[in-house]
Amino acid sequence: MFEDVCEADDFGLVAAPPLPLPVDFEAHYLMNQEAWHAYALHFLRTNDAAEEAVHRTFLEILRHWDALLGEPDLQQQTWAILRRVVMDECLQDYRAELVAMDSGIGLYPALGKLPQRQFDVMVLRYIFDFDTKRIAWYLGVTQSTVDYHCRKARERLAPLYCDRYRRTPKDPK
Numbered sequence: 370m371f372e373d374v375c376e377a378d379d380f381g382l383v384a385a386p387p388l389p390l391p392v393d394f395e396a397h398y399l400m401n402q403e404a405w406h407a408y409a410l411h412f413l414r415t416n417d418a419a420e421e422a423v424h425r426t427f428l429e430i431l432r433h434w435d436a437l438l439g440e441p442d443l444q445q446q447t448w449a450i451l452r453r454v455v456m457d458e459c460l461q462d463y464r465a466e467l468v469a470m471d472s473g474i475g476l477y478p479a480l481g482k483l484p485q486r487q488f489d490v491m492v493l494r495y496i497f498d499f500d501t502k503r504i505a506w507y508l509g510v511t512q513s514t515v516d517y518h519c520r521k522a523r524e525r526l527a528p529l530y531c532d533r534y535r536r537t538p539k540d541p542k
Contacts, residue, residue: 394434397447398427409455422458426451449509456507460489467492479529487522490515 390398402423409419430437430447440446468481480491489508493499494515505512 390431391434393438394431397430397443401444401447402427405451408451412455412459418458422455423451426454429454452507453509456489460485460492463492464488474529476526476529479526483522483525486510486518487525490518491522491526494519 405423405426406419409422410416413419413422426447429450437443437446464481467477470477480488483491486508490504493504493507494501499507501512501515504515508515
């Protein structure tokens with residue numbers, strides 16, 4: 370029976386059979402894959418990117434499967450992983466685009482240099498116009514954490530505006 374599953378390839382190497390997945394994980398995959406793909410497709414815009422994001426999500430879920438089974442709400446926990454993977458992919462692509470844009474005062478390249486969470490919060494709040502509650506939901510953090518990252522990002526960006534818009538006293542005539 371083992372010989373039927375493991376066949377030599379063109380190089381004489383024997384391919385091992387895939388490791389069996391936990392049955393409850395397979396059921397979770399089958400129950401969620403289609404909806405999760407639609408969610409990822411909405412944000413990532415291409416089928417390949419959506420498939421890759423959902424695949425990465427399920428690999429991460431599989432790595433933590435035993436711990437996730439102990440959570441009171443498995444669906445909520447796995448959805449949070451999907452949301453984080455999709456948003457991280459979205460924002461990474463957007464970060465690359467932003468750095469190349471010209472704002473006249475260097476705002477976009479400065480945004481691109483922010484730490485990941487500060488960048489995410491600033492883009493979601495000021496470019497996508499999401500409120501704090503929605504940002505917290507997307508990123509899987511508390512609303513106070515969103516406010517903290519926003520405040521820290523504004524502190525990092527403040528020198529751009531202070532230097533550019535610092536008022537100088539008017540020269541007397």
